[in-house]
Amino acid sequence: MNHNGPLAMKKNNLEEAANWIDRLHELDNDEKQELTIWLQNKDNKIAFDKIAKVFGDDEIKNALHIYSVESKTNKKRLKSQSSTLPVRIGLAACVAALTVISYLSLTPEQHTLKNQSVSALNTIEQSTVVNSKLGERKSTLLEDGSFVHLNADSDISVTLKKTSRYVEFNKGQVFFDIAKDSKRPFIIESNQATIKVLGTSFDVEKDHENTVVTVYEGKVSVTSGRTVTLIPPQQAIVKDNEIIVKNNLKLNQLPAWRTGWIELNQQPFFILIDKLQSYSAKKIIISSQLDKTIVSGRFKLDTPYESIQLVAATYDWSVSEDDTHIYIQSS
Numbered sequence: 134m135n136h137n138g139p140l141a142m143k144k145n146n147l148e149e150a151a152n153w154i155d156r157l158h159e160l161d162n163d164e165k166q167e168l169t170i171w172l173q174n175k176d177n178k179i180a181f182d183k184i185a186k187v188f189g190d191d192e193i194k195n196a197l198h199i200y201s202v203e204s205k206t207n208k209k210r211l212k213s214q215s216s217t218l219p220v221r222i223g224l225a226a227c228v229a230a231l232t233v234i235s236y237l238s239l240t241p242e243q244h245t246l247k248n249q250s251v252s253a254l255n256t257i258e259q260s261t262v263v264n265s266k267l268g269e270r271k272s273t274l275l276e277d278g279s280f281v282h283l284n285a286d287s288d289i290s291v292t293l294k295k296t297s298r299y300v301e302f303n304k305g306q307v308f309f310d311i312a313k314d315s316k317r318p319f320i321i322e323s324n325q326a327t328i329k330v331l332g333t334s335f336d337v338e339k340d341h342e343n344t345v346v347t348v349y350e351g352k353v354s355v356t357s358g359r360t361v362t363l364i365p366p367q368q369a370i371v372k373d374n375e376i377i378v379k380n381n382l383k384l385n386q387l388p389a390w391r392t393g394w395i396e397l398n399q400q401p402f403f404i405l406i407d408k409l410q411s412y413s414a415k416k417i418i419i420s421s422q423l424d425k426t427i428v429s430g431r432f433k434l435d436t437p438y439e440s441i442q443l444v445a446a447t448y449d450w451s452v453s454e455d456d457t458h459i460y461i462q463s464s
Contacts (some may be wrong), residue, residue: 146180153181244386264288268412278312279319284390285411306338308388326357326371334389340407344371349384395432402426402444415454419461423450
């Protein structure tokens with residue numbers, strides 16, 4: 134089979150871009166020069182920009198700008214070298230390719246063809262469980278062309294049929310990027326609410342009390358007692374069969390957790406602890422007089438102990454730990 138067509142070429146561009154981004158902070162001067170050469174190719178630059186957008190990292194975008202400027206200033210000299218540029222595809226880039234590349238490499242026309250072929254195959258129900266471990270963020274491409282990004286300690290069950298797409302939202306937080314298919318609505322059931330879309334991007338978070346739906350693109354209907362339709366930048370908080378809608382949120386391009394951070398603005402300390410708990414193998418225990426302390430800031434999810442210490446230092450709290458727990462108390 135011939136794999137050298139336009140689609141394969143685009144996929145290769147994206148795989149190479151994922152590799153460069155994965156190693157961006159480790160490049161030596163020679164490798165930076167190679168990247169500058171590589172970006173001379175228009176398709177390479179587009180691929181790099183797409184991957185940078187997915188990861189939502191400002192440092193990546195800044196690097197793209199810097200290397201693009203360098204490319205232009207050295208264009209004549211670099212052009213003669215570009216044909217000999219070696220391609221290095223590392224393990225981390227291959228992982229990125231598995232979770233990101235297949236989705237990004239499809240054009241709108243190819244999305245339509247893929248959805249049609251999947252619809253034809255789904256005469257028999259297909260169910261898939263997608264989950265992430267403690268401390269793990271995970272991205273998965275579904276068979277219908279939709280993309281789901283799971284925050285740590287999340288769990289969903291996906292069922293694809295010929296006439297519908299259904300998700301049972303068990304726990305955690307998931308960002309959905311839904312492939313458009315007017316004949317197969319995408320329905321999410323969280324017990325607390327029913328969420329229905331045709332094709333859009335939105336975030337769903339579920340805990341034992343609330344389901345929170347935040348819309349980044351398109352329209353989403355949320356039903357719990359009544360039905361509301363959300364558009365960007367709106368958010369619905371569902372609790373006890375009631376829906377509270379928040380308008381005019383200041384949304385970034387992606388939720389902060391997608392880039393490994395949690396941002397709080399005048400919110401109770403226990404909310405930060407709830408977020409960090411999904412990244413901590415140890416149970417985090419806070420004394421009752423501290424849990425409603427109002428905190429603000431940007432905290433790293435991947436290093437929960439350090440994030441806790443940052444807050445504790447601000448308020449002069451004490452932090453201790455044993456084999457299974459982290460304790461936070463007032464001094």
